[in-house]
Amino acid sequence: QSALTQPPSASGSPGQSVTVSCTGTSSDVGAYNYVSWYQQHPGKAPKLMIYEVSKRPSGVPDRFSGSKSGNTASLTVSGLQAEDEADYYCSSYAGSIYYVVFGGGTKLTVL
Amino acid sequence: QVQLQESGPGLVKPSETLSLTCTVSGGSISSYHWTWIRQPPGKGLEWIGYIYYSGSTHYNPSLKSRVTMSVDTSENQFSLKLSSVTAADTAVYYCARLTGVGQIGYWGQGTLVTVSS
Numbered sequence: 001q002s003a004l005t006q007p008p009s010a011s012g013s014p015g016q017s018v019t020v021s022c023t024g025t026s027s028d029v030g031a032y033n034y035v036s037w038y039q040q041h042p043g044k045a046p047k048l049m050i051y052e053v054s055k056r057p058s059g060v061p062d063r064f065s066g067s068k069s070g071n072t073a074s075l076t077v078s079g080l081q082a083e084d085e086a087d088y089y090c091s092s093y094a095g096s097i098y099y100v101v102f103g104g105g106t107k108l109t110v111l
Numbered sequence: 112q113v114q115l116q117e118s119g120p121g122l123v124k125p126s127e128t129l130s131l132t133c134t135v136s137g138g139s140i141s142s143y144h145w146t147w148i149r150q151p152p153g154k155g156l157e158w159i160g161y162i163y164y165s166g167s168t169h170y171n172p173s174l175k176s177r178v179t180m181s182v183d184t185s186e187n188q189f190s191l192k193l194s195s196v197t198a199a200d201t202a203v204y205y206c207a208r209l210t211g212v213g214q215i216g217y218w219g220q221g222t223l224v225t226v227s228s
């Protein structure tokens with residue numbers, strides 16, 4: 001099972017919107033609505049930001065949104081703030097054998 | 112609020128067994144799935160496997176031959192053993208709790224394990 005594909009970097013200015021893509025296959029992203037997104041600041045543990053494609057855990061700002069089309073999921077951060085600068089990882093349920101696969105991560109820079 | 116804390120040696124010799132324990136506080140270990148994820152320095156996340164509080168397990172096929180997970184409900188702890196380690200197993204190891212299908216809602220702070228002689 002291969003890792004999901006994410007762009008290595010993305011950037012935007014404060015107040016702008018940025019979208020990060022996550023491309024999988026018909027065996028993971030395309031097959032299930034169990035895509036999650038995690039935010040990781042340097043030296044910290046990842047934090048769940050989006051689950052089940054588009055749902056936000058309690059406490060996550062509504063500036064963060066998720067969507068999916070076919071084999072590609074997307075995370076959009078609107079109204080960029082300095083504290084949004086971090087690495088973002090997507091993951092997807094991949095069935096009963098591989099269970100979950102992660103993307104390689106995207107470094108989001110707030111210019 | 113559930114909190115998780117990894118513990119174990121930070122240095123393991125090649126060919127030996129890496130052993131880590133995760134202590135859960137702020138809630139019971141019962142009725143949940145608990146998981147281990149690792150992250151090599153400067154790289155992405157890799158799922159290692161999960162264990163249910165009852166003891167049933169599910170491992171990443173790429174690591175399955177070397178991984179053993181166990182749970183101790185009396186101590187509110189679960190553990191990871193990874194045998195025959197090499198330098199490629201050097202990583203920050205996170206223990207965590209699944210909060211849905213493929214969804215990791217609670218994470219420990221992580222512990223760096225270096226494989227070196």
